Amino acid sequence: MTNILIVDDDINILKLVNIHLSEQGYNVFQAKDGMEALGLLKKEACDLAIVDVMMPFMDGYALTKEIRKEFDIPVILLTAKNQIEDKELGFQAGTDDYLVKPFEPKELSFRIKALLRRYDHQEDESILRIGSTTINKKSYEVQIGNRTLLLPLKEFELLYYLVSNPKQVFSREHLIEHIWGLDFEGDVRTVDVHIKRLRERFSKLTDGFQIKTVRGVGYQLEVQRR
Known part of the structure; x- marks a missing residue:
């Protein structure tokens, strides 16, 4: 199962995206700011992050830079801004895609699928992830955090x-x-x-x-x- 992290301080956006992605079979994690998001990423194996730009404590640009340092996952930035300078800042921070609010949930879905194909996270069906658990059919191992089970x-x-x-x-x-x-x-x-x-x-x-x-x-x- 594909794990997606949503980071936004707007509860309504979190609920909307969570409902839409859950209905498509994605496993969704939620964070209200950048610090909470980084803590989640260190505990859960996420395949993609959807990040709002305007957040307290750590904005989306700073969070994207931190994600780029530690994790090899695609990032989609969400913002209410549509200025070319803001887009430039986003891509300089390392985002893979950029979506301006308000947006159609279907468009977000298209972008998610395109990025997951590009990163090849959905190609290997022998490896399943559910929360902090990874199930590998090639090695017949189950990994939970740092623990491996046979x-x-x-x-x-x-x-x-x-x-x-x-x-x-x-x-x-x-x-x-x-x-x-x-x-x-x-x-x-x-x-x-x-x-x-x-x-x-x-x-x-x-x-x-x-x-x-x-x-x-x-x-x-x-x-x-x-």
């Missing part, structure tokens, strides 16, 4: 499948067929056992996601919004 194969495949399809509800039968195969001779309780083990492992390590039971149906992975 899960039993079926636990890893089950987790990877659920994280690949957040918010979708899957029956036990569907999970058995997809993870264990049509020739599996066990019963659906195998899924319950593996889900229980995943919950026990990750409930102590991260609050970025939860595997929820949907009564009478099966299971669903839910991303915890911030």
Whole structure:
């Protein structure tokens, strides 16, 4: 899942962008100023930052410069200004794109997709990110912060499948067929056992996601919004 950081001291802009991007399947983090944004970036693996220019404590130009020093992610500057001098300052600070308020949410979406393609963050589908958790299907490793976990194969495949399809509800039968195969001779309780083990492992390590039971149906992975 792609993580996007929104930085703006305007609560209405934060809500608008958060709702729009969440509906498209992005995992959204929010910060109200530059200092809070830098703290979030150090804890969460974000793929793109949307930064307002006019903010207290640290403006968008200064924040963009700091992001450029430490993180290899694209930055989109949001501003109410449309002067060429302001755009020049933005690009000198290192922004990748520039969007003037008020803007259409769809236009922001187009720009996000274009930048993510350019940075190739969406190309490698073998690596999933959800909050501070990275799941690598090439190495079969799960990394949370500085800690690396090696899960039993079926636990890893089950987790990877659920994280690949957040918010979708899957029956036990569907999970058995997809993870264990049509020739599996066990019963659906195998899924319950593996889900229980995943919950026990990750409930102590991260609050970025939860595997929820949907009564009478099966299971669903839910991303915890911030």
